[in-house]
Every structure is written in C-alpha cells, then in structure tokens.
Amino acid sequence: MKGLNPFSRISASPTRPATGKPKEVAFDVTSLVNGPFGEADDAEESSTAPLDEKLRQAYFWIVNHAVISPHYDVEYNVSAPQPIQFGDSQTPLFLPTDQSYSSFILLPLLTFAARRKCLFIGGPGRGKTASALLMGLLGGYSPKEVRRAMQHGHPQMTVADLLGNPMPMDLMQAEQESDIRISWRRWLNMRVKIVDEYNRIPTRTQSALLTVMGDNYAEMFNQIHECPPAAWYLTANDDQGGGTYPVIEALKDRIDVVVQALPFNPRFLDDLLLRIEEGVDPADCLPDALQFSEAEMDQMERSIRAVTLPADLRQRLEFFASQFEFSEYSGQQFEYKSKDTSRLAGVPRHQLAMLEDGRDRLADLGCQTRNGLSVRSLMSLIVYAKAMAFFRGNTEVELNDLTQMLPFVLHSRLFADADAPFFQQPENAALLSDKIGWLRHLFQLSCAEFERQGRHRKDEVAELKAELDAGLEGVSDKQCRKRLEQIERTLHQLAAGNKLSGAVHDDAMTLKYLHQRYSNYQRWLSSQG
Amino acid sequence: MKSEWLAHYLTRQADSLNQAYRLARQGDPVQFASAFGRFVQHNLDSLLTSLDQWSPSNKAALCETAYQCGLTLTRHGWLRAEHQPVTDRLFQQLLPTWLAPYPDAAPRLLTQLLNALSHLPDAGQRTGLLDHWQRCLPAPDATPDALLMFSWMAGLPQYRDAALHALHRHPDWLKTLALGDPEAFEHPWWQGSTLGWHSAPVHLGASHWLGGDFTARPRLLIAPGQTLVQAGQECWHLYIDAFGQTLLPTASHHPMLLPVPECKRLPTALAHLSQGIETPRQCLERRHEWIVSFHDSYALRVIPKTGEQP
Structure with missing residues (x-):
C-alpha cells in the first residue's frame, strides 16, 4: 500500500529554478507518459536528482507537509525589498524578492547535510523534538528507530544510561578491565543523533556526552567505541541555564548552531485541527525518495566542503x-x-x-x-x-x-x-x-x-600576507629586506593614522608575524653565506 | 456497490485506503469527500464490476492504482462537473473494454493513459483523444505509439515528428480513423481526408496582457530550424499545426538567434491585416504559414497557407 501515499512522490519541478534563465524543456517523447499519476514504468523511482536539489526537496516537503511554519526569517533578495512599517515603533516587515526560508527547518537541514550539531531552543510543545525526529527520518531510519534512539535527558541519567552497560557476566569473571565487554547503546551507531532536553542531564553524564559529541567516541571501562560521523540535534527549553543542571561550557561550545522555535501562528489552527481529526502524523509520511543513504551523506558533506569562499x-x-x-x-x-x-x-x-x-x-x-x-x-x-x-x-x-x-x-x-x-x-x-x-x-x-575603510578596494596587510603565502623559495636577501621595510612602513602608517581598534590590533599582529617570518628567513639566508 | 469483490477489498484494506484518502484530502474536506465518494461508487465500482473475471491479484493491483489515480484526479479537479463526463466515459466504457485482455499490464496502461491525458488541459481535447482511442484500442506494446499519435492529434504539436514516425508503423489505425495518406501529414495544416485543410488563422495570447500567455508584447526570433517567441524575460519555442499550438519555454541562447525584422510593408497575401485595429509589427513567412506580431497587442496570429494539394 506504499503507492497509496500521495506524499510518496516528489515534484519533478526544480525547487529553485535559476532566476532570469527559463529552464530549457528537454523535449522527450517519454515525458508524455509520465505525469501526476506516477511513473508508468514498474521500476522503482530512482532518485537521480542532484543532492542539493534533493535537500531542497526535503526542505519543501517538510515546510509543506510536516511542520506548520509560516515564518520566513532567512531572507534573500535579488532587488531591494520594500518595507511595510507597522506600529508606533515603525517596525518594518520586508517582503523578500528571492526564495527565502524558515530557519527552524533550514538550519537543522543544513546541520544534517554538513553533519554538525544543532541546538533547538524554545518553550515546550513548539516542535523541537518533532523537527529533530524528521531529520532522523531523512537519515534513512524509521520513525520507531528514531524515537527509540532518542536520548531523553533527565536528572538521574547516568553514563551507563547514555553509553551502555558492561556485560554482567564479564564483570564477575574478568581478570582485567579489557576483558569487560560493553553492550554499547545502539544510538551511538546512528548517523543522526538526538538528545532531548540536554540541559536536564547531570554534569558527569554531560562530560561523557561531550566526549561523544566532540571526539566521536565513547569510553567505558577502558573500552573504546568509535562512532560514525553524525548530525547531532539537541533540544532545550531554555538556553540561559534554566535546565535542571547547568550545561558545561565546553559542551555548549561544541554546538554549531542554535535555532529558536518560533511561536505557532493561530491562523494555521485549521491545519492542526485536520491533523488531529484525521490522525495524520507527518513522520509516517516521509517519502522514501527523500531519505539519504550513507554514501549520499558522505558525498553531500564533501560537496559542501568543496564550495568556495571568495577572498x-x-x-x-x-x-x-x-x-x-x-x-x-x-x-x-x-x-x-x-x-x-x-x-x-x-x-x-x-x-x-x-x-x-x-x-x-x-x-x-x-x-x-x-x-x-x-x-x-x-x-x-x-x-x-x-x-x-x-x-x-x-x-x-x-x-x-x-x-x-x-x-x-x-x-x-x-x-x-x-x-x-x-x-x-x-x-x-x-x-x-x-x-x-x-x-x-x-x-x-x-x-x-x-x-x-575601503578595505574591499585595497588591503595592504592582505597583500603582504599573500606575498608570504606564495612561499619564500627563491626570495633573495634584497627582496626580503625590501619586504621587511614595507612591513615596517605599513606598521608605522597603521600606528599613525588610526585609533587602536580590534581590526588595527589584528593587522598589527599579522604584520609582526610577517616581520618575524621574513627576519628569520633573512637570518637563515645570511647563515648560508 | 455492484462489485462484491471491490466491497470486500475496500473493507479489508480500509486502514491503508483511509489513510491515503485522509492524506490526500487535506485542505478540502467537503468537495474532496463528495467528489471522491462519487468516483469510488460510479467509476471504480463500474470498472471492477466489468473485470470481475480477473484473478484477485490482478484486480487488487488495478484497484490500488485506480484508487490512487482517483485521489489524483480529485486533487486536479477532474471530478468536477465539467470534466465528469470524460472521466465517466473513461472508467465506465473505455477502460473496461480496453484493459480486459491485459490483466497483468493494466495498472501500467492505466497510468500511461491518464498521464498522457493530463498533458491536455481542455476537456474537449481529452474527449478527442478518447474518441481515437476507443476506435483503435491499441495493444499494450502499441500503447506508447498510440499515445503519441492521439496526443498530437488532440492538440500537442510538439509530439508531431515522433507521431508521424509512429503513424507509419500503424497503417491499420490510418484505415480505422480514415486519415488517408500518411505522407499528406507532412503538411502541418492537413487534418486527414475527413477534415481536410485547416485554414482559419490561429490566435496565440490575448489582445491585452491580462490573462494572456505573454506579459509583454511578443517578439518573433528565428534560428535555423526554429521559431521562437520572446516576451519580456521569457522565451518559448513555438509549435503549431492544424491540431493545436504549444509554447515550450526555452533559454533562448541559440548562437544564431536573430530577431525577425519589423515589416515596413505588409506582403500582398496579408494586405487584409492593415484594415484591422491592430498594427502588424513583424511578419515571418514560413514554408506553410505566416506568423504576425503586432505593435499594439499581446497576441500573435498564425495564418496558414493552405489550398495546396497534399
């Protein structure tokens, strides 16, 4: 009955058509027998969409079918949006002129793609755990698997609860620590890891969690369990230490992004009502085509790293x-x-x-x-x-x-x-x-x-650093002296023309570093005779 | 309900079927329920009653596909009053006859036919396709060719070349449909020996921007072997013949692409256009037709050159 799920198909239309360039409709007679009624071939629909397209399809599926989220707070514009002012404070509302997104779905999805760590914050019942669950489904797990693997923080949570237990028989019979086998918890092997209400976990257990989160391994009784790379989702009702236990700073620092669950817009109560009346759970409807295999997740992470950051x-x-x-x-x-x-x-x-x-x-x-x-x-x-x-x-x-x-x-x-x-x-x-x-x-x-400050036009420190980054191979003593003079001149200019600010401080430190590198090199050149 | 098998099947599969229905009907609780209810009662029941001799597994496979198609039909508005006669005819008359000999291929054939019909926006066009279909009742292996041919003849000229090739492979259909010499269809304005020439001008777009195909005045561009239409930032390939017209979006980056020069004087054959309200801007003469754009209109006019002997 899988075929009866109307959400099991993903739109063939591109989720982000290139602006200004209408898509060439590749003329293909077979397109006649494909359409809204499904693929005519009996073969399973194979997902040939590029991974970025698949990721966008996942985003739009979640936005349209799973999470009732009318907030579009990540705004993109191709031309200046016209503000509409509201209230005494003249708060502007901007209507974006390019495809914009809801951070509550977008950020977890990017976390999934880049396999990083995301913290959901917000009051109870705002969909934090539900969103994390959806990310687990994208990783190819069933709703049951994700729910069972979800770690629920509570004040009595022990390290054993989190990581696993030693085999009781080994505890009795082992002569040394390495003989004790550990029954590691299954969630440690998952590619999507969810820790609910992490600020209710006791401090000692938080430290064990820190090792798994930070270094990707778990340790008990001198036994090490290596975990696969994973996307992490943590939830907390409060980010200001309002949980049962204060969150250790190092754990907080391991979290890459924090996303806030925005309030529910009562205008969308009808959607909620229908879900209640019909007993629809979006988690049960995720199309198979939107699930990412391990290889796809690896490829996606590589593709993300390959995106360039212009100078x-x-x-x-x-x-x-x-x-x-x-x-x-x-x-x-x-x-x-x-x-x-x-x-x-x-x-x-x-x-x-x-x-x-x-x-x-x-x-x-x-x-x-x-x-x-x-x-x-x-x-x-x-x-x-x-x-x-x-x-x-x-x-x-x-x-x-x-x-x-x-x-x-x-x-x-x-x-x-x-x-x-x-x-x-x-x-x-x-x-x-x-x-x-x-x-x-x-x-x-x-x-x-x-x-x-015109730094986008001319940045002398950047130019000097680029010169060094090109390498010292073949740089003559004379050139080295010339560059040292230029560094000193730039430092004097910096000192004379500016108040001491953060940027000036960092520029000065960079120039000092360059000066050291060149002067050391110059000394080495002299020693070579 | 006439089909006892269907009644049992619906009961047995109630959970899955109800869940599929609930998911599909979100957002339209009232119209959806009544339209889909009617579909099950009149169309699905009728189809399965006439195929009662099939094995349960074949019936189950077709039922599942047809049920899913029914949900899609409802969402696309095909079960509304204006489209209902076509849907009724399809499920009550055509499908029982056509699918009866092919129980194994039936789900695939149904999907193919419905998908092809979905490319035809107008109920009249769908009726045209079903007319041809009912007369030929193609076998499963000939179905793709039949879909090409009849979709083209129902108003999808972009499939013309492929359809003409298919036409040569099925001389029996030419006879059944009384189309005459297949070579004659090389002329785009020939409709077969029964209908003859299409000679009336064809209008594309609207005389003003509101509701038309174009958001700006359309301009004709040519490249070897193609005619393109540009309006604002958008550009289309123009496909047109006696059976219909289609504008397919294109990126318009052909290296040889040139705008058709503005006409200073109308050719003698089009002299009558100068007496109209709209002033012609470009006149492109092609082998079988003239295409005219206007200074003061968001429309194009295509004037067939007919009267030649096919």
Whole structure:
C-alpha cells in the first residue's frame, strides 16, 4: 500500500529554478507518459536528482507537509525589498524578492547535510523534538528507530544510561578491565543523533556526552567505541541555564548552531485541527525518495566542503571577527590586549570601560560584546555558509549566505554587553533580547565599516600576507629586506593614522608575524653565506 | 456497490485506503469527500464490476492504482462537473473494454493513459483523444505509439515528428480513423481526408496582457530550424499545426538567434491585416504559414497557407 501515499512522490519541478534563465524543456517523447499519476514504468523511482536539489526537496516537503511554519526569517533578495512599517515603533516587515526560508527547518537541514550539531531552543510543545525526529527520518531510519534512539535527558541519567552497560557476566569473571565487554547503546551507531532536553542531564553524564559529541567516541571501562560521523540535534527549553543542571561550557561550545522555535501562528489552527481529526502524523509520511543513504551523506558533506569562499568575503569575515576580542586596557603587552585576559583575571568590564577615553564606544562594534569569537565558531560559520550556498545550488558562498548564517552560529557564542552605550539607545534596546536581529545587524555594521575603510578596494596587510603565502623559495636577501621595510612602513602608517581598534590590533599582529617570518628567513639566508 | 469483490477489498484494506484518502484530502474536506465518494461508487465500482473475471491479484493491483489515480484526479479537479463526463466515459466504457485482455499490464496502461491525458488541459481535447482511442484500442506494446499519435492529434504539436514516425508503423489505425495518406501529414495544416485543410488563422495570447500567455508584447526570433517567441524575460519555442499550438519555454541562447525584422510593408497575401485595429509589427513567412506580431497587442496570429494539394 506504499503507492497509496500521495506524499510518496516528489515534484519533478526544480525547487529553485535559476532566476532570469527559463529552464530549457528537454523535449522527450517519454515525458508524455509520465505525469501526476506516477511513473508508468514498474521500476522503482530512482532518485537521480542532484543532492542539493534533493535537500531542497526535503526542505519543501517538510515546510509543506510536516511542520506548520509560516515564518520566513532567512531572507534573500535579488532587488531591494520594500518595507511595510507597522506600529508606533515603525517596525518594518520586508517582503523578500528571492526564495527565502524558515530557519527552524533550514538550519537543522543544513546541520544534517554538513553533519554538525544543532541546538533547538524554545518553550515546550513548539516542535523541537518533532523537527529533530524528521531529520532522523531523512537519515534513512524509521520513525520507531528514531524515537527509540532518542536520548531523553533527565536528572538521574547516568553514563551507563547514555553509553551502555558492561556485560554482567564479564564483570564477575574478568581478570582485567579489557576483558569487560560493553553492550554499547545502539544510538551511538546512528548517523543522526538526538538528545532531548540536554540541559536536564547531570554534569558527569554531560562530560561523557561531550566526549561523544566532540571526539566521536565513547569510553567505558577502558573500552573504546568509535562512532560514525553524525548530525547531532539537541533540544532545550531554555538556553540561559534554566535546565535542571547547568550545561558545561565546553559542551555548549561544541554546538554549531542554535535555532529558536518560533511561536505557532493561530491562523494555521485549521491545519492542526485536520491533523488531529484525521490522525495524520507527518513522520509516517516521509517519502522514501527523500531519505539519504550513507554514501549520499558522505558525498553531500564533501560537496559542501568543496564550495568556495571568495577572498573578498573571507576578508569581510576577518574584519568582522577582529572587532570583538580586542580590549585595549586588558593587558600591557600588545598580544595580551584581549577580553579573555581580563576575564581570566576576573577584572570587571566596567572598570576597563572607565579607562577607555580614545575610541567611540558607540561606534566601536567591539564594545557591544562581552567576549570575542572562538576558532570553533568561525569554523562553524564557514561550514554553514558553505552549506547554505550548497543548499541554494551555488558553488560559491555569497555575502547573504554569511549574513544569514552568522546569527544562528554565534547565537550562544557572542554575548552582548548590556551596559554598552549601543544598547542604551532607545532604538537598539530590543536587540538585547533579539539576539538573531542583533547579530545580523552587527555583521551589517561591520560590512559597512569594511567598505567605508575601503578595505574591499585595497588591503595592504592582505597583500603582504599573500606575498608570504606564495612561499619564500627563491626570495633573495634584497627582496626580503625590501619586504621587511614595507612591513615596517605599513606598521608605522597603521600606528599613525588610526585609533587602536580590534581590526588595527589584528593587522598589527599579522604584520609582526610577517616581520618575524621574513627576519628569520633573512637570518637563515645570511647563515648560508 | 455492484462489485462484491471491490466491497470486500475496500473493507479489508480500509486502514491503508483511509489513510491515503485522509492524506490526500487535506485542505478540502467537503468537495474532496463528495467528489471522491462519487468516483469510488460510479467509476471504480463500474470498472471492477466489468473485470470481475480477473484473478484477485490482478484486480487488487488495478484497484490500488485506480484508487490512487482517483485521489489524483480529485486533487486536479477532474471530478468536477465539467470534466465528469470524460472521466465517466473513461472508467465506465473505455477502460473496461480496453484493459480486459491485459490483466497483468493494466495498472501500467492505466497510468500511461491518464498521464498522457493530463498533458491536455481542455476537456474537449481529452474527449478527442478518447474518441481515437476507443476506435483503435491499441495493444499494450502499441500503447506508447498510440499515445503519441492521439496526443498530437488532440492538440500537442510538439509530439508531431515522433507521431508521424509512429503513424507509419500503424497503417491499420490510418484505415480505422480514415486519415488517408500518411505522407499528406507532412503538411502541418492537413487534418486527414475527413477534415481536410485547416485554414482559419490561429490566435496565440490575448489582445491585452491580462490573462494572456505573454506579459509583454511578443517578439518573433528565428534560428535555423526554429521559431521562437520572446516576451519580456521569457522565451518559448513555438509549435503549431492544424491540431493545436504549444509554447515550450526555452533559454533562448541559440548562437544564431536573430530577431525577425519589423515589416515596413505588409506582403500582398496579408494586405487584409492593415484594415484591422491592430498594427502588424513583424511578419515571418514560413514554408506553410505566416506568423504576425503586432505593435499594439499581446497576441500573435498564425495564418496558414493552405489550398495546396497534399
């Protein structure tokens, strides 16, 4: 009776037709006998759609049939959208001019494609677990398998509950630890792993989870179980420590994206009603054609990694990331002028803020945050930007891919400083609670500053670094001296023409690094006679 | 319900069938229920009653496919009043006769025929195809050829070349349908010895943009062996003959693609057009017809050159 499921077929129409270029209709007489009534051939429908198309088909299937989600918060535009202002606050509503997406479905799907880790947050009953379940189904598991493999966090959860149990007989008879066989839990072998309410797990069990999440293996009684690469989904009702146990920082940092379940729109109650009356569970209806095999998941991850990040976008990202870690009065030595230095020393932020006298604390983006960006967060950002480009059928990341992915990646990694002058402005007060909006705004401000400084036209530090990256092979002593002089000249220009900001600090550190590399090389050249 | 077998089958498979029905009817609880209920009672029952002699497994296979097709028919509006006569005729008259000798191939044949019918938007076109079908009742191996031929004759000129090849393979159909010499169909405006020439001009699009095929004034472009129509950002291949016309979207990147020059003076054969309200803009003369675009209209006119002896 599989054939009786009307959702078992996927539309043959492309989910994202190329704009401005109508698709050439490949004329084929066999197309006459194919259509809405199914393939005339008895053979099973084989999925020949490219993986990005299949991923989009999965997205649209979920949006149209599974999750009632009228929120399109990941906006793309081909031309400037016209805002429609609402209320006293004149809040604009934009009607996107290009295909836009619902983050609550898109981000988990990109997590699935790139095999990363996603945290769903939001109040109870908003579809967090249901969405995670759908991702499990995409991985080729049955609803029963996914439900049984789902780990439900609770205050009494032990490491054995999470990972498995030693064989009782071995416990009695073993002469050494390695003789104890472990009955590993089946979920460890799954390609989609779901941990529900992870903030209710006791701290000790969280540490065991951290090892599985971070290093992809589980350990008990000196026995190691290697886990396959997997997409992870965690859910929490609260991201601010409101669970039973505080989540350890390292575990939080392993999470690549945080996606918030947006409220249900009561206008769609009729859909809900029909589901109740008819007893339809979307999890039972996922078409087989949308399931990804292990080989397809491997291929998809490789394709995502192969998407290129153009140099000009990378420079924008570098500029953005350089804004936040710098703190002028946190350290005496240049290298230690970071927020982390003062945090480790326990120096309150407001004390340092009082020392600030030179820079404009309203305009300086670094003043809006309490911390800087970790390397892991930058890696996650790049992966998700690439995954987004892949999802949209592109081979190169676009600026909007970065703009749209950045807030979800940095949601639980870059923290706003509520005392910052920026948030004292009435028009910015709402951004303190709307983290996604604030982070997106922050990146846009950074891009505007990047352009204002003309870095997209000329970036001397980048040019000098590219020169070094080309290699030192064959660089003569004379050339080396010339480059060293140029580095010193650039450093002097930087020092003379700018206030010390995060970007200037990072440029100066880069130039110091280049200076070291060249001077070491020059010394080696001299030693060769 | 007349078919006792169907009644038992529906009861036995109630869970799966009900679930398929529930999933399909989402969004339209009222119309869907009544239209599909009628389909089961009048069409599915009628079909299975006439095939009662088949083995249960063959009946089950056809029933499952037909049930699924019924859900699709309902969703596509084919069970609405204006399309109902065609659907009734199909399930009550044509399918019982045509499928009876082929129990094993029946589900596939049903799907093929319905898919081909789905390419014909108009109920009249579908009726045309069924007329030809009923007269020829092709065997399973000849079904693809029959679909090509009859779909072309029902108004899908893009299948013309393939259909003409098929025509030569089935001289018996030519006789049954009284089409005459197959070579005569090389002329696109010849409809067979019964209907003769199609000489009336054909209009594509609308005289204004609202509701027409084109969102801007259409412009004719030519490349070797093809005529294209461009309107705004969109471009189509134009297929036209006596049986119908189709615009198939194309990317318009043929290296030799050129716009048809604007005509300064109308050819003598089209002199009558200058007396109309619309001013001709381009006049493309092809071997068998003229194609005219207009300065002040979102439409094209195709004027067949007929009167030649086939």
